[in-house]
Amino acid sequence: MSTLERLSTIVAELLRDNVRRVLVGEDVRQGGMLGLSRAAMRDPGLAARVLATPLTPAASLAHATGLALAGRRPIVALASATALLEGYAALRELGRIAATSAGERSAPVLIVAPTGPGFGLGGDGAASPDGAIAGVPGLRVAILGDAREAGAMLRAAANFEAGEDPTVLLLPRALLLREVEDGEVVETLGRPLTAARCVREGAAATVFAWGAAVDVACAAAEQSGHDAAVYELGGLAPLERRGAGRGGGEDREAGDRARRRAVFRARCRAGGDLRRPGDPPPRRADRARRRARGAAGPRGRDVGLAERRSARRCHPPSRDLLIRSRSLHARVQAAGDRRRRGGG
Numbered sequence: 001m002s003t004l005e006r007l008s009t010i011v012a013e014l015l016r017d018n019v020r021r022v023l024v025g026e027d028v029r030q031g032g033m034l035g036l037s038r039a040a041m042r043d044p045g046l047a048a049r050v051l052a053t054p055l056t057p058a059a060s061l062a063h064a065t066g067l068a069l070a071g072r073r074p075i076v077a078l079a080s081a082t083a084l085l086e087g088y089a090a091l092r093e094l095g096r097i098a099a100t101s102a103g104e105r106s107a108p109v110l111i112v113a114p115t116g117p118g119f120g121l122g123g124d125g126a127a128s129p130d131g132a133i134a135g136v137p138g139l140r141v142a143i144l145g146d147a148r149e150a151g152a153m154l155r156a157a158a159n160f161e162a163g164e165d166p167t168v169l170l171l172p173r174a175l176l177l178r179e180v181e182d183g184e185v186v187e188t189l190g191r192p193l194t195a196a197r198c199v200r201e202g203a204a205a206t207v208f209a210w211g212a213a214v215d216v217a218c219a220a221a222e223q224s225g226h227d228a229a230v231y232e233l234g235g236l237a238p239l240e241r242r243g244a245g246r247g248g249g250e251d252r253e254a255g256d257r258a259r260r261r262a263v264f265r266a267r268c269r270a271g272g273d274l275r276r277p278g279d280p281p282p283r284r285a286d287r288a289r290r291r292a293r294g295a296a297g298p299r300g301r302d303v304g305l306a307e308r309r310s311a312r313r314c315h316p317p318s319r320d321l322l323i324r325s326r327s328l329h330a331r332v333q334a335a336g337d338r339r340r341r342g343g344g
Contacts, residue, residue: 003147003176004035006185010151011075012039014158015046018073021158022049024064025077033079034114034176057087061111065094068107075158081115081170082124084133094166095138108164110157115143116212118173126173130211133168134236141237142193143170145214147178152189153234162193174212194235202229210236 015021028037029052040046053060057078064074078084084091097107117126134141140162144153150171157169191197196208200218204226209217210233221228233239 001180001182003150003178003180006151006180007034007154007171007176008036008039010154011036011077012043012046014075014155015040015049016043019049020071021073021075022051022067023077024051024053024060024067024074026053026055026060026079028052028077032077034077036077036112057083058090059087061087061090061094061109064109064111065090065097065107068109069097069105073158074109076109076111078111078113080124080127081113081129081133082127084111084113084168085129088136091133091139092136095136098138098165106164107166108160109166110160111166111168112154112157113168113170114173114176115170116172116174118176118212128211130170130236133170136237138165139237140165140167140194140235141170142167142235143211143233144172144175145210145212145232145234146186147175147180148184149186149189150175150180152186153193156189156193167193170211172212191234192240194238194240196231196233196235196240198229199232200228200230202227204228206231208233210234 011023015023023037023040025032025037027033028050029041029047031038031041037050040050051063053063060076060078061084064076067074094107094109097105115130116128119125130141130143133139142153142157144150153169157167160167199214200221202221205228207217207221207228207230209230214230214232217230221230
């Protein structure tokens with residue numbers, strides 16, 4: 001059984017366990033984009049608590065917020081994590097409820113959304129807006145790192161064991177289609193939802209990874225031959241600072257190793273899905289088409305320039321690149337000043 005099919009069954013179980021739970025989202029009456037509501041829709045007793053919303057992420061989030069304030073426990077099923085960016089205003093208001101009411105009110109809303117590459121899609125279908133979502137105040141953001149724990153993480157998030165803060169559970173697309181045998185399924189998480197866990201022991205360095213990058217980090221550590229420890233970050237907000245160590249002196253050892261650290265995350269390449277080392281290269285026709293586009297005369301060059309400008313707008317340079325460029329500019333300017341003073 002695939003991870004998606006197992007999650008669909010667990011969603012139906014969650015609705016049966018608590019009559020206050022409702023499932024909200026676009027097209028959920030037809031099974032939803034990921035099929036998470038199919039098992040619930042096959043049960044006539046649960047279908048009444050599967051509520052379809054307009055094709056606007058803000059409407060789904062606003063409706064779920066109202067249901068939570070009225071005493072319900074809504075589960076919002078989104079087609080993509082990028083939908084949270086489209087409904088950013090509603091997401092921000094959801095995170096503010098506890099703060100604006102001085103802790104007197106809470107909105108226990110669970111948002112489930114796929115993220116990152118993995119379905120062979122490009123653009124928004126492979127985007128990883130994890131950092132932007134984790135930066136919203138008042139949200140608890142957890143991310144799946146092991147397909148065997150998908151059901152356990154969904155149950156823990158739906159039970160709000162760590163508190164009734166709004167929770168976002170991100171499901172990497174690369175893990176959703178994996179087949180998991182019944183004997184390998186983890187029924188109980190056994191740790192806090194956002195806690196980190198060690199998946200590979202080591203003393204030379206520490207690697208922190210989350211989502212689909214956990215397996216990549218473990219494989220890279222094995223192939224490199226270095227004695228590196230790999231930690232899976234189960235939560236992005238709040239970030240567990242003591243999760244990397246397991247208590248006592250091991251916390252100090254983890255801190256020492258953290259001086260030689262690396263961070264892994266799964267992101268798509270520009271303009272397409274993630275290509276792993278074993279994947280075949282792009283088709284020759286695609287490469288020829290890109291070369292022809294740049295050599296098609298003035299009009300072709302204009303089109304290529306427009307596309308590059310559009311890509312820069314969609315994918316602005318990172319802060320690190322901006323800092324490096326400013327540093328280089330300062331060094332060049334200082335060298336010119338010294339040359340002018342020496343010539344004078």
